[in-house]
Amino acid sequence: MNAKSFANSAALAPSKVEALKAAAVALVLGFGLVWLAGFAYPESAHDAAHDTRHALSFPCH
Numbered sequence: 001m002n003a004k005s006f007a008n009s010a011a012l013a014p015s016k017v018e019a020l021k022a023a024a025v026a027l028v029l030g031f032g033l034v035w036l037a038g039f040a041y042p043e044s045a046h047d048a049a050h051d052t053r054h055a056l057s058f059p060c061h
Contacts, residue, residue: 014022037045053059 040048
């Protein structure tokens with residue numbers, strides 16, 4: 001591997017700090033979604049899923 005290709009691959013590789021930041025954001029968003037879904041009323045959760053299915057043209061009944 002020559003110096004130019006090594007420099008290009010090093011420039012494209014994310015740093016560990018950036019990867020940890022992305023993982024932290026994904027973790028917070030994931031826990032937030034689970035928390036919101038856990039405390040949602042059953043009919044509101046059903047209606048949201050039902051409307052999303054119809055918006056994506058996915059048959060649900």
